[in-house]
Amino acid sequence: MSDLETKFKAAAEEVNKLTTKPNNEELLSLYAHFKQATKGQDRGERPGFMDFKARAKYDAWAALGTMTSKEAMEKYIExxxxxxxxxxxxAST
Structure with a gap:
């Protein structure tokens, strides 16, 4: 595992230990960058308009366009x- 992948994995664990849940915009950004880092651009079909949450997640991920996995990992860590x-x-978790 590369140094970047190790830092990415650590960041993914640390985000679950925050004292306060991030707001929706922050959560969407985390989701999008995590998916781009781990799955690339393979997003499948856009969810229907009645599935607001899934559609927002899809749109946030799609907005990253052709960002590479490495770039997405770096941005996620940031x-x-x-x-x-x-x-x-x-500290207690």
């Missing part, structure tokens, strides 16, 4: 670091 400053890690 987002988590910013969130840790805003919502510190809960």
């Amino acid at each position: 987002i988590v670091e910013d969130l840790k400053k805003k919502y510190p890690i809960n």
Whole structure:
């Protein structure tokens, strides 16, 4: 596992230890970058208009376009670091 992949995995674990749940915009950004990093651009079909949550997640991911997996990992780590400053890690978890 590369250094970047190790940092990415650690960030994915740390985000679950934040003292406060990130807002919807932050969650969508995390989701999109995680999916782009782990699945690439394979998004499947866009969910129907009545499935608001799935459609928002799909749209956030699709907005990343052709971002590479490496770029998505780097951005995900950056987002988590910013969130840790805003919502510190809960030491008891």
